[in-house]
Amino acid sequence: MAKLKKLEDFRAEIDQCVKCGACRAHCPAFGAEKHEGRVARGKVALADALLKGDVDLEEKFLLDMSQCLLCGSCCAQCPNKVHTEEIVAATRREIAKRKGLSTFGKGVGTILKHQGVMNTLAKAGGAFSKLLFKKIPDQSGLRLRFPAPFIAADRTLPPIAAKPFRERHPEVIPGVAGQPRVLFFTGCGINYMYPDSGEALLKALKFLGVTVLIPQDQVCCGLPAVSAGAADTVESLAADNLAMLRRCEYDYIVTACASCHSGLTQIYPGMGAEFDEFKAKVKDIFVFLVEQGLPEKLAELPKADQPIKVTYHDPCHLRNHGITKEPRAILKALPQVDYVEMENAASCCGLGGTYSVYHYDTSKKIGAKKAASIADSGADLVATDCPGCIMQLQDSINHGGGKQRSVHILDLLADALP
Amino acid sequence: MLDNSTLATLQQLCGKENVLTDKADLICYSYDATQRQFLPDVVVHPATVEEISQIMKLANEKAIPVFPRGAGTGFTGGSVPVSGGIVLGLTRFDKILEIDEDNLVATIEPGVVTEEFQKTVEKVGLFYPPDPASLKVSTMGGNVAECAGGPRCVKYGVTKDYILGLEIVTPTGDILRTGGPTMKGVVGYDLTKLICGSEGTLAIITKIIVKLLPKPAAKKTMLVMFSSIDGAAQAVSDIIRGKIIPTTLEFLDARTLECVRNATDLDVPEAAQAVLLIEVDGDPEFLDKQTGRISDIVQPLGVVETRIAETPAESEALWQIRRSVSASLRRVNPKKYNEDICVPRSKVHDMIRKIDQISEKYNIPIVNFGHAGDGNIHVNIMIDDKIPGEEKKAEEAIADVFKGALELGGTMSGEHGVGIMKAPFINLELKDTVVDYMKTIKRALDPNNILNPGKIFPSDK
Numbered sequence: 001m002a003k004l005k006k007l008e009d010f011r012a013e014i015d016q017c018v019k020c021g022a023c024r025a026h027c028p029a030f031g032a033e034k035h036e037g038r039v040a041r042g043k044v045a046l047a048d049a050l051l052k053g054d055v056d057l058e059e060k061f062l063l064d065m066s067q068c069l070l071c072g073s074c075c076a077q078c079p080n081k082v083h084t085e086e087i088v089a090a091t092r093r094e095i096a097k098r099k100g101l102s103t104f105g106k107g108v109g110t111i112l113k114h115q116g117v118m119n120t121l122a123k124a125g126g127a128f129s130k131l132l133f134k135k136i137p138d139q140s141g142l143r144l145r146f147p148a149p150f151i152a153a154d155r156t157l158p159p160i161a162a163k164p165f166r167e168r169h170p171e172v173i174p175g176v177a178g179q180p181r182v183l184f185f186t187g188c189g190i191n192y193m194y195p196d197s198g199e200a201l202l203k204a205l206k207f208l209g210v211t212v213l214i215p216q217d218q219v220c221c222g223l224p225a226v227s228a229g230a231a232d233t234v235e236s237l238a239a240d241n242l243a244m245l246r247r248c249e250y251d252y253i254v255t256a257c258a259s260c261h262s263g264l265t266q267i268y269p270g271m272g273a274e275f276d277e278f279k280a281k282v283k284d285i286f287v288f289l290v291e292q293g294l295p296e297k298l299a300e301l302p303k304a305d306q307p308i309k310v311t312y313h314d315p316c317h318l319r320n321h322g323i324t325k326e327p328r329a330i331l332k333a334l335p336q337v338d339y340v341e342m343e344n345a346a347s348c349c350g351l352g353g354t355y356s357v358y359h360y361d362t363s364k365k366i367g368a369k370k371a372a373s374i375a376d377s378g379a380d381l382v383a384t385d386c387p388g389c390i391m392q393l394q395d396s397i398n399h400g401g402g403k404q405r406s407v408h409i410l411d412l413l414a415d416a417l418p
Numbered sequence: 419m420l421d422n423s424t425l426a427t428l429q430q431l432c433g434k435e436n437v438l439t440d441k442a443d444l445i446c447y448s449y450d451a452t453q454r455q456f457l458p459d460v461v462v463h464p465a466t467v468e469e470i471s472q473i474m475k476l477a478n479e480k481a482i483p484v485f486p487r488g489a490g491t492g493f494t495g496g497s498v499p500v501s502g503g504i505v506l507g508l509t510r511f512d513k514i515l516e517i518d519e520d521n522l523v524a525t526i527e528p529g530v531v532t533e534e535f536q537k538t539v540e541k542v543g544l545f546y547p548p549d550p551a552s553l554k555v556s557t558m559g560g561n562v563a564e565c566a567g568g569p570r571c572v573k574y575g576v577t578k579d580y581i582l583g584l585e586i587v588t589p590t591g592d593i594l595r596t597g598g599p600t601m602k603g604v605v606g607y608d609l610t611k612l613i614c615g616s617e618g619t620l621a622i623i624t625k626i627i628v629k630l631l632p633k634p635a636a637k638k639t640m641l642v643m644f645s646s647i648d649g650a651a652q653a654v655s656d657i658i659r660g661k662i663i664p665t666t667l668e669f670l671d672a673r674t675l676e677c678v679r680n681a682t683d684l685d686v687p688e689a690a691q692a693v694l695l696i697e698v699d700g701d702p703e704f705l706d707k708q709t710g711r712i713s714d715i716v717q718p719l720g721v722v723e724t725r726i727a728e729t730p731a732e733s734e735a736l737w738q739i740r741r742s743v744s745a746s747l748r749r750v751n752p753k754k755y756n757e758d759i760c761v762p763r764s765k766v767h768d769m770i771r772k773i774d775q776i777s778e779k780y781n782i783p784i785v786n787f788g789h790a791g792d793g794n795i796h797v798n799i800m801i802d803d804k805i806p807g808e809e810k811k812a813e814e815a816i817a818d819v820f821k822g823a824l825e826l827g828g829t830m831s832g833e834h835g836v837g838i839m840k841a842p843f844i845n846l847e848l849k850d851t852v853v854d855y856m857k858t859i860k861r862a863l864d865p866n867n868i869l870n871p872g873k874i875f876p877s878d879k
Contacts, residue, residue, distance in 0.1 A: 015752075020451045021491040025533075025554035034509050036446035036490070045455075049445050060442035079745045 001239045002272035004231050007090040008051060014087060016080045017044040023074035023084070028348040029067050029355075032365040037064035040074035040084035047091050057099055065091050067359060069352025069366075070227055071316035086270070092229030155360070156395040158193045165195035169214050173202065176209030182288070183213040183250040185264065187257035188220050189387025197387070200414030201256050201285060207417050208292050217244045221263030227353025238268050238275075245278050253278065256285045256410055258315030258386035259353075265321065284318060286326040286385060286409065295333035301416060307338035310412065311379035313370070313393060314346040315386035327385050327409055334416045342377035344369070351392035367396030375402055383409045420459045424480055428462055428504075431472050436463040436510075447505045450490040450497050451552075452839055458485065458499035463507045467585065467593055467624045470506070474591035474622070477504060477868050485870055486618045488528065488560030491552040493756055494837025496564060496617045500872040508559050511624060514538055522630045523582065523599045528559020528623045532566075535628075545633040547574035550833070559623045565615030567833040569666035572791030573699075574631075576833075578614040585625030586613060589864035599627050612859075617835050618870040620863055634699035637665060639733040640709050640726045642716055643690035647671055649720035650692035651767030654790045656715050657696075658763060662708060667791025668695040668740055671770060674747075674787045681746035684739050689722045694790065695740050697733075743787055750783050751800035755812055759823035760794040760832030769795060772822040780815045782808070794832035820846055841876040 023040035024030055030039035037046070037060065046064055049055040070085040078084075165186055175181075182205065190198040205212050219240045225233040241264075245253070255261040264282045268275040283291075312328055324346070332339045350356060350366030374382045374397065382393055382404055393406035429437045438444070438461040447461045459482075464470050477484045483503035490497050499505050511527035514535060518524065519542060526535060532553040536546050549568035550556055556566070562584070567576045583597030596609035613621050644650040650669055657664065670678070672691040679686050686693075694716075698708040709726055716724075727733035747754060761769045770786055773795075777784040788796035797819050801808040820830040820843050830847050831840055844853065857875055861867075 016748075018451065018754075019449050019453050019490075021489055021552065021555050024489060024491075025531075034512075037443060042446040045445050045449060046442055049441075055441050055445060058440055058442055060438075060440040064442055064446070080748055081745070 001235050002242070002268075002274060004093060004226075004234055004267075004271055005086070005090055007047065007087075007094040010047070010087050010090055011051065013082055014044055014048050014051070017041060017078075017082045017084075018080060019045070020079065022077055022079060026073040026077045028069060028071060028073060028350060028366045029359075029362060031369070032362045033067065038067045040078070040082070043068060043084055043088055043091075044082065047087050050091065050094070057095055062095065065095065066355075067362070069316075069348055069350070069355045071348040071352060072320040073316060073348055076320055089226050089229070092227075093231045094229075096229040096231065156391075156398045158391060158394075161192055161195045163195075165191045165198040166214055166216055166218075168195070169202070171214060171216060173206070173212040173214070175206065175211035179209040179211065180251040180292075181211040181213065181249070182252045182254050183215065183245070183248055185218060185221070185253055185255050185260055185282075186214065187255065187260040187387065189257055189259075189391075194387050194390065194408060197256060197408040197410045200408070200410035201254075203414045203417055204285075204289060204294070204410065207297075208289075208294065210292070213248055213250050215244050215248055217247075219244075221260045222267065223259040223263045224353045226263075226267055227355065234267070235271070238271060241268075242274065242278075251281070252288060253282045254285045254288050255282065256385065256408065257388070258284075258317035259388055261321070261323075262317035266317075284323050284326065284385065286330050287323060289413075290326045290329050295329050298330070298333040298335065298416065301335040301418075304336040307336055308381055309340055309377075309379045310334075310337045310381045310383050311340050311342040311374060311377045312345060312409075313342075313349060313374075313382050313384040313389055313406075315384055315389045316348050318385060319346050327383075330413060331383055331409055334412055336416055337412060340377050340379050342373045342379065342382075344373045347373075349389045349392045350396065351388045353388075356392060363392070364396070364399060367392055368400060371396040371400040371402055374404055375400070380404060381412070382406045383412055385409055420482065421480075424476065424482065425460065427476055428460065428473065431469050431476075432462055432464050436465070437461075438463075447487065447490070447507065448499070450492045450495060452493060452495045452498070452837070454495055454498055454838065456499050457502065458505040459502045461505045461507060463510050465510050467587060470587045470622055470624060471591045471593050473504065473506065474587055474589060474868070478590055478866050481866060482868070483871050484622075484868055486559075486563070486622050488557035488563075489531070489552070489555045491556045492560065492564060492837060493758070493834040494617075494831075494839040496835055496837040496870070496873060497560070498838070500838060506622065508557070508622075508624075511559070515625070517542060517544070517630075518599070519544070521599060522632075524628045524630055525599075526558055526626050526628060528557060528562070528626060530558045532556050532558055532561055539630055540633055543633050544630040546580065546628060546630055547571070548577045548580060558626055558628075562614050562623055562626055563616065563618045564833075564835045567789070567792075567794065569668055569697075569789055571794075572667050572789065573663045573665045578611055580629045581610055581614050581626060582629050583627035584610055584613055584621075584623055586621035586623055588621055589866075589869035593624075597627065601629070615835070617837060617873055619860060619873055620869070622869070634665075636702040636705055637697055637699035637733075638705040638709055638727065639695070639697045639736050640712065640724060641736045641739070642694045642696065642712075642724050643687065643722040644692045644694070644716075645689055645720040645722050647692040647770050648767055649716075650694050650790070651770070653694055653716040653719050654766060655764050656719070657712055658791070660711065660715050662698075662711060662715075664696045664708075664712070664791060665699045666695065666697040666789070668788065669693065669766070669790035670695075670740065670743065670787040671785070673783065673785045674743055677746040677750055677785060678739055678742055681749050682742050684742060686739065687722060693739065695736060740787075747785055747798055747800060750785065751802045753801050753803040753809075753812075755799040755801075755816060756834075757797040757799070757816060757819060757830070758788070758794060758832050758834045759797060759819060759828055759830055760792065761823050761826045761828030763791065763793045765826040765828065766790050766793055766795065768826055769793075769823060769828070772826075773797060773819060776815050776818045776822065779818070780811045782811055782815055784815070784819075789832075792832070793828065817843060817846070836874045838873060841872075841874060844874065844876060 036042040222234040222237040356363035487497040512529040550566040
């Protein structure tokens, strides 16, 4: 089974950090907390100290390492391109190895592994957790994102789908001969929380005559487990997905979730060369739609009389891969949309895998900045390309008393298509 | 180690959550951009000037060194706690207190990030010119303490030219004000200028009164590629002699361009052996005339290509070559010594010659770029520190570079300061009598040598 890298494998990368501090301008956690332990430079210094045996796994060390959204904003602006998000994830795995998962994940590992604990929690938890525990498999990243006892009472959460997206469809939905055949990697967010966005994707692909493959044996990409430091979970999920990807036949793999895209194109290939051939086939849905000429086709549709003002939020895991133009191109081409760009569109929303569960206050501070940018843009809707961001954006807007709604671009696209 | 009663007093003064003693916290405040690490005994984040005053009094009483810290982005170790003690973090002093549009003056706290301050004043049509490369993260307190420069200083001057007054805490804990919000003021010694650039050794800055300018209406960027460094250096002299002071006049030498070519896909023709990046600002109509005159002036000097940006996007594309340098250099060798000598403008090309000879003598790649308009050259000595003996060679090469700059009437630091990195070399530049004069001031103001000891003067460790 392909293995994630160990902290000691990052020695050279750690040495590349020259402590210039450029990351201080871009780290969302540092922006909210202003403590050097929050920022990439500090975390690299701590990882370095851990490797050298200069620091123990003391409480402050664990706190600093937990205070990272793994958004990669630091690396994107780092003159030496130090992947602090990978160093932090590896440090969390090291912590889990030395002290057990529960130390870092405040019980996440325990919850996942013990059916008895889970049942108790399910009974004690609210409606959301009951549904979660009933319908969502143990291995889904959603469980890591919403360990029931730690979910804040004032948090806005989407309802859990009555019937998960993948269960509603056959494995193959045939298109038109001569058009590509794509595998839809749905991710947990669309499968369990936002199935309508999945339906919207199918509508768009049907419009283009594309054959869609929805393998039932696909599983969580594992990104929330990366965030939690749960190496075994990530490795076993990757192995299951690898088997699924090998079994199927397709031209491309499409994702409509920035986290899944990052899991397939960054996390998995970092684990071994066997993922490389699949990495080349992964396309964010909007990259695929632009390549298929959808904006030109949308331009032919009659324009709406009273368009809705819409702005775009860049999910970190797309921005880091340079995918910024295509989602905007689709939005701008929609006949019912009056597109406006907001300030700081590329700054993190504050969700960060499991981050917002354990640091909800900081997460809310980061989200509040985003909500202010959305309000300043004058948009009625903020559209994006990641279920996690959609959830966090709506929560941030609600906390600020805003009236805007957060949606998937796919939802708007489906509205526009005949 | 600090005794428990000292820690308890600090906690009482500043609140428990603002007094950090865990190892992980100490590590996070042990370094700056020099990459030298020294662990403090405690990190304190005070919130008021009174708290700082009390801390200084306590530190004097107990003989504990205090190291003021902003963003920790310095290149000479100005903020690192070389002898343990207290790191005094000023990040909580982060308010812009007043922007006075009637008098073109602002009052700010030292923890304000330089770029945030610039953006804020620009929203009301005002302008704070000094632009150190670290401006997105460095704080105004640090900029004042180090007297930061930047590309725009050719035309607009450095940090000290914009500081009208300060509120400070002295090394012995007194709170006092220097200067004030007036454009003129000659009562007594100019203590503001003394503190500015004193590298945190004479006072802790708690408030800054800053002079502002009206924001220039427009700017225009041009990039000129030359077939030789001689042509580029001559161009700098000729532009200035032509009575044109550009906003920025940045140069990149042949080695730097080679790095950029190797590390990026930016379009830098092989024939280009030196580049000048020139920006002019002011009234839009006036800008075309200026770029036109500059083009005429440089034309006979071996110009390979001239690019003039017509839009902000094009301007940004021209800047990309300059901005890519830092990351590109890393490909030459892993370790970089970044020096910042300054020579009279007319001597830039003599200095580059000298550096080339030093590079040959020690067989070490030296890459030069920087602010040609004010003679401030960033000399990057690139070594692989895993090879035995390379570090020693680099140190000898650095001493030669400093000597070379001094021979040409220059200085060993235009922007970065002395700190700990240049302290061993200070006697190359300053006569004993000058060093003694400075030390007399330091001793008088800080009799117990509490505030940022071990900086600037080599023997004070």
